[in-house]
Amino acid sequence: MGQQQLLLVILVTIIVGIATVVAINTFSSASDSANFDAVRQDVASIAASAQGYYIKPTMLGGGGQDFTSITFNDIAFAADSISANGLNALNSNGRYVISGGAAAEFTITAHPASSITGAPTLSSTATNTMAATITPDNLAWTDSN
Numbered sequence: 001m002g003q004q005q006l007l008l009v010i011l012v013t014i015i016v017g018i019a020t021v022v023a024i025n026t027f028s029s030a031s032d033s034a035n036f037d038a039v040r041q042d043v044a045s046i047a048a049s050a051q052g053y054y055i056k057p058t059m060l061g062g063g064g065q066d067f068t069s070i071t072f073n074d075i076a077f078a079a080d081s082i083s084a085n086g087l088n089a090l091n092s093n094g095r096y097v098i099s100g101g102a103a104a105e106f107t108i109t110a111h112p113a114s115s116i117t118g119a120p121t122l123s124s125t126a127t128n129t130m131a132a133t134i135t136p137d138n139l140a141w142t143d144s145n
Helices: 002-055
Strands: 088-091 094-099 106-112 130-135 138-141
Touching: 002 094, 002 106, 002 130, 002 138
Parallel strands: none
Antiparallel strands: 088 094, 094 106, 106 130, 130 138
């Protein structure tokens, strides 16, 4: 009986080890997915604030029907830090970059924190990025994520 019990203990240990590895991989995947969802929500929030900026007259601090010079300093966005030129913002979800500001549209490129190696900074780049084009009445994703 002693050998059977020892074999059973070894078998249970192996099964628990495999289950632990599967659980760690599942948790990591779920964490990355949650980060991507939070980044999508941040981009939607940026788009809504930018569209409000576009509509507001320049006399009241808005864009006056123009996105050309929009920065993170012009819109309401919960950023932990914003670059000196106002085109880069960072929060716990990732890094966001405004580019291509034209009269009727601009692009937001998002670098999710889960895809950035090391601690995210205002100059970090991610292995997986998301991009969206924002117009006065639309938010169009221009990538496959």
